Amino acid sequence: MQTAQNLTQYRDELKGALSNEFLRKAMDNFAVAYRGSRVRAFTGIDVETLVSQIATAKDASISRLDQLFAEFKEKAEKAGVHVHLARTAQEANEIIGRIAENADCKKIVKSKSMTAEETLLNHHLEAKGMEVTETDLGEWIIQLRHEGPTHMVMPAIHLSRFQVADLFTGVTGHEQDAEIERLVKVARRELRQKYVDADMGISGANFCVAETGSLGIITNEGNARLVTTLPRVHVAIAGLDKLTPTLEDALRVIKVLPRNATGQAITSYVTWITGPSECQASPDGKKEMHVVFLDNGRSALAKDPIFSQVLRCVRCGACANVCPVYRLVGGHQMGHIYIGAIGLILTYFFHGREAAKNLVQNCINCGACKHVCAAGIDLPRLIKDVHARILDEDGHPTQSTLLGKVLKNRTLFHTLLRTARLAQRPFKTQGGFLRHLPLIFDKSQNFRALPAIASKAFRDRWPEIRPRVDKPTMKIALFSGCVQDFVYPEQLEAAVRVIAGQNVQVEFPMGQTCCGLPAQMMGETEASREVARLNMTAIDAADYDYIVTSCASCASHLKHAYPRLAGEEGQVKAQQFADKVIDFSSFVHDVLGVGEEAFTGTGKKTAYHSPCHLCRGLGVIDQPRELLRDAGVEYVPTEEEDVCCGFGGTFSMKFPELSAETLERKLKIVEESGAQELVTDCPGCVMQLRGGAERRGMRLNVRHIAESLAERLK
Amino acid sequence: MTATATLADTFAEKAKLVSAVVSTVKSLEEAFDYTVDLCAKKEACKLLISGCGEPLSPPAEGLCETKQEKVVAAPALPAAQFKAFKKRCDESGFKLLQKGMRDNLGGIDIGFTVADWGIADTGTLVIDSSSEELRLATMISEIHVAVLPISKIVADTAAQMKQQVALMRKTPNYTAFVTGASRTADIERVLALGVHGPLELHILLLED
Ligand code: SF4
Ligand code: SF4
Numbered sequence: 001m002q003t004a005q006n007l008t009q010y011r012d013e014l015k016g017a018l019s020n021e022f023l024r025k026a027m028d029n030f031a032v033a034y035r036g037s038r039v040r041a042f043t044g045i046d047v048e049t050l051v052s053q054i055a056t057a058k059d060a061s062i063s064r065l066d067q068l069f070a071e072f073k074e075k076a077e078k079a080g081v082h083v084h085l086a087r088t089a090q091e092a093n094e095i096i097g098r099i100a101e102n103a104d105c106k107k108i109v110k111s112k113s114m115t116a117e118e119t120l121l122n123h124h125l126e127a128k129g130m131e132v133t134e135t136d137l138g139e140w141i142i143q144l145r146h147e148g149p150t151h152m153v154m155p156a157i158h159l160s161r162f163q164v165a166d167l168f169t170g171v172t173g174h175e176q177d178a179e180i181e182r183l184v185k186v187a188r189r190e191l192r193q194k195y196v197d198a199d200m201g202i203s204g205a206n207f208c209v210a211e212t213g214s215l216g217i218i219t220n221e222g223n224a225r226l227v228t229t230l231p232r233v234h235v236a237i238a239g240l241d242k243l244t245p246t247l248e249d250a251l252r253v254i255k256v257l258p259r260n261a262t263g264q265a266i267t268s269y270v271t272w273i274t275g276p277s278e279c280q281a282s283p284d285g286k287k288e289m290h291v292v293f294l295d296n297g298r299s300a301l302a303k304d305p306i307f308s309q310v311l312r313c314v315r316c317g318a319c320a321n322v323c324p325v326y327r328l329v330g331g332h333q334m335g336h337i338y339i340g341a342i343g344l345i346l347t348y349f350f351h352g353r354e355a356a357k358n359l360v361q362n363c364i365n366c367g368a369c370k371h372v373c374a375a376g377i378d379l380p381r382l383i384k385d386v387h388a389r390i391l392d393e394d395g396h397p398t399q400s401t402l403l404g405k406v407l408k409n410r411t412l413f414h415t416l417l418r419t420a421r422l423a424q425r426p427f428k429t430q431g432g433f434l435r436h437l438p439l440i441f442d443k444s445q446n447f448r449a450l451p452a453i454a455s456k457a458f459r460d461r462w463p464e465i466r467p468r469v470d471k472p473t474m475k476i477a478l479f480s481g482c483v484q485d486f487v488y489p490e491q492l493e494a495a496v497r498v499i500a501g502q503n504v505q506v507e508f509p510m511g512q513t514c515c516g517l518p519a520q521m522m523g524e525t526e527a528s529r530e531v532a533r534l535n536m537t538a539i540d541a542a543d544y545d546y547i548v549t550s551c552a553s554c555a556s557h558l559k560h561a562y563p564r565l566a567g568e569e570g571q572v573k574a575q576q577f578a579d580k581v582i583d584f585s586s587f588v589h590d591v592l593g594v595g596e597e598a599f600t601g602t603g604k605k606t607a608y609h610s611p612c613h614l615c616r617g618l619g620v621i622d623q624p625r626e627l628l629r630d631a632g633v634e635y636v637p638t639e640e641e642d643v644c645c646g647f648g649g650t651f652s653m654k655f656p657e658l659s660a661e662t663l664e665r666k667l668k669i670v671e672e673s674g675a676q677e678l679v680t681d682c683p684g685c686v687m688q689l690r691g692g693a694e695r696r697g698m699r700l701n702v703r704h705i706a707e708s709l710a711e712r713l714k
Numbered sequence: 715m716t717a718t719a720t721l722a723d724t725f726a727e728k729a730k731l732v733s734a735v736v737s738t739v740k741s742l743e744e745a746f747d748y749t750v751d752l753c754a755k756k757e758a759c760k761l762l763i764s765g766c767g768e769p770l771s772p773p774a775e776g777l778c779e780t781k782q783e784k785v786v787a788a789p790a791l792p793a794a795q796f797k798a799f800k801k802r803c804d805e806s807g808f809k810l811l812q813k814g815m816r817d818n819l820g821g822i823d824i825g826f827t828v829a830d831w832g833i834a835d836t837g838t839l840v841i842d843s844s845s846e847e848l849r850l851a852t853m854i855s856e857i858h859v860a861v862l863p864i865s866k867i868v869a870d871t872a873a874q875m876k877q878q879v880a881l882m883r884k885t886p887n888y889t890a891f892v893t894g895a896s897r898t899a900d901i902e903r904v905l906a907l908g909v910h911g912p913l914e915l916h917i918l919l920l921e922d
Binding site for chain 2: 275
């Protein structure tokens with residue numbers, strides 16, 4: 001749960017999590033194991049098609065929740081179920097409390113339900129003097145610890161067997177050994193007794209199938225089966241988003257959900273309950289059954305043009321499993337009640353701005369969550385949108401407003417960058433790194449050496465280096481991005497050398513400026529829209545065959561965000577612009593068809609870092625690797641090539657500790673590979689990785705792939 | 715190989731992946747023998763059941779003590795078959811129950827059922843568990859033995875969907891998809907079988 005008042009407090013909590021060694025190791029092992037098991041689970045399955053079918057089907061049901069609710073209610077009531085609709089969390093709790101009182105229930109067993117976590121149902125019932133026992137092993141463990149889950153599927157993933165043994169010692173009154181197998185057996189026996197005593201069972205529901213009025217519940221332990229069978233009253237609580245038109249829709253989700261959650265083809269149990277079944281514990285031999293639907297803002301969300309897609313979520317937890325931030329700090333820090341990428345968004349809607357305001361900034365924008373989401377939700381974008389909304393409601397911090405203002409004015413921005421070059425002079429070292437950082441940086445940035453502003457920006461070099469081509473076969477516009485323009489102009493120069501030899505007329509429209517991603521990352525939507533407009537004016541897409549950029553982050557932002565930012569009236573131009581944007585490696589490899597024949601010489605042992613915005617943002621995987629091979633470089637594949645380097649632009653400024661840890665792991669892997677050189681497709685990654693290698697004292701040459709290729713040109 | 719035989723192979727392969735024990739039987743009688751054999755020779759049936767040897771709280775301990783015999787339950791069997799099964803159990807000294815699961819919540823040794831369908835691509839049993847006795851037998855048993863007629867195996871859930879929807883329309887209904895034994899990985903992500911439900915699942919493919 002989020003209790004931090006401000007970002008500084010939140011950062012302190014993050015540091016606390018980072019120093020929890022057990023947590024770090026557990027999370028790390030999990031992240032690595034999960035990757036492999038997910039791949040195995042989906043072997044031979046066309047995940048993309050399935051996910052897009054799920055997304056389409058979910059969108060269709062989200063658009064008619066009222067109808068589905070009515071249909072479900074009719075069918076379920078006909079079968080003898082009491083169906084309730086709670087507008088708010090409190091209302092849901094009250095309804096369930098009343099059901100318990102009316103049926104004279106005192107002891108309640110519960111199977112897992114994120115919705116009940118959302119409403120804090122247990123607190124409500126316990127305050128009424130009822131005894132509530134969670135029966136999912138993980139949930140029971142955290143209940144005994146009086147804390148919230150740290151994962152939607154594995155709620156106690158942050159705890160060790162020793163901690164569990166201590167808890168169980170307390171519960172049983174006997175010393176327990178920290179042997180997992182035995183601890184599970186102890187839980188089996190202790191909880192069995194609870195089922196026997198209980199008069200009410202509360203479950204969640206993964207599906208509320210409208211065509212039959214049935215509940216579908218997925219579990220591995222089988223606890224939901226006992227919860228829905230033994231006590232004489234069964235109450236299921238479900239968000240309205242769990243309404244599913246048909247069994248077919250539900251079965252489609254089941255094909256993906258367990259595979260995505262834990263790498264299982266299917267969970268041990270899938271239970272379909274239609275109507276109150278026979279129950280020998282009831283006086284009349286029939287169970288009393290209720291379904292409580294929770295709205296809590298869902299109907300309104302369903303109508304929101306941007307955010308309705310969050311209701312597609314099937315709670316598989318995968319967006320946490322792959323998140324580099326989650327991997328470092330776990331769910332208590334990377335969530336409130338809902339966890340991981342989806343948690344960052346839902347917290348704002350279900351638990352409010354205060355709980356969400358710090359949390360929502362803790363996203364590095366690496367896109368890993370979106371890539372695996374079972375429902376194809378554009379999570380990173382929605383996280384940024386929530387952030388922007390919170391700023392609009394809460395007020396923008398000076399720093400961020402300032403950044404927005406500066407970015408909107410290109411001349412001012414570029415003048416500032418040039419002035420910064422002069423200001424940094426006394427701090428610069430031979431290697432081009434800043435030893436002592438100018439005022440805006442604090443010492444927590446010291447985990448990597450930061451580069452100096454180049455003595456001459458790319459735009460100022462352009463008139464001299466502009467290649468003359470006699471009979472060009474195509475005409476392209478270069479988009480530099482700020483980093484290559486002002487910090488690493490040599491990267492773009494190298495790119496120009498590779499491209500120019502291919503009969504291409506290269507232009508560098510001077511009116512271009514920052515792509516606007518940093519503004520977006522800070523939640524400055526207005527500035528990011530204005531900057532997009534500036535760039536689309538500076539580079540008239542109709543005038544070029546391609547718009548080439550050797551910054552992966554810029555490429556992905558230009559391509560995906562511009563059409564969205566442009567609004568209706570700017571759509572045509574923005575789409576045309578976006579369609580022409582291409583990253584350097586794809587342009588050279590796919591469009592120009594540059595191959596072996598262009599290169600000469602042998603290369604050093606080289607590792608590759610696949611930038612988030614290239615591999616996931618643009619789906620570019622093979623091109624850079626093939627180029628390296630063609631260029632005669634000895635490319636050594638390494639583990640986790642596509643895991644984020646920890647840069648994330650402004651992220652690394654806000655959360656330096658997290659950025660540093662992510663970087664550290666990356667460099668360790670590269671070090672172990674014995675590579676002498678590390679190349680990548682993004683100047684931001686170069687900045688992070690080179691700075692880290694320098695700080696670590698590694699003899700590793702980090703550079704842009706364009707430089708590596710240019711060096712080997714015939 | 716016939717199509718059903720291939721489906722049966724796939725089913726067996728997938729079920730084994732999730733630690734189910736799969737064998738083939740030629741008749742229901744053979745399935746009874748298998749179960750009695752499992753209970754006797756392999757000592758699967760014990761007075762002291764899983765977890766009851768651990769240091770427990772007094773109420774949990776009390777529930778353990780309610781189990782005084784070796785118990786097999788076969789709630790849904792037709793009378794003639796139940797009789798044949800009972801004869802075998804009697805000979806070996808086990809109690810065979812047809813009902814009264816609620817009096818045995820401490821646990822029973824083996825729950826014996828006949829599944830309604832098998833789903834090959836995940837090794838899943840589909841069991842209409844609307845009868846409370848049958849449902850409980852598959853939940854509170856230490857070992858669940860399920861007979862699956864090979865003719866009832868279909869390729870995937872899509873192939874069984876129509877029948878499933880039909881089941882769900884006949885209210886009330888409680889249908890279970892069962893794949894392997896009850897499992898958890900909630901402590902340190904270490905897999906442990908048998909947390910709330912059966913510790914073992916034995917599937918007997920019936921050649922019919
Ligand atoms: S974009 Fe990356 S950092 Fe942000 S939530 Fe998704 S996985 Fe985590
Ligand atoms: S947002 Fe997507 S990945 Fe995350 S829990 Fe929901 S469905 Fe799974």
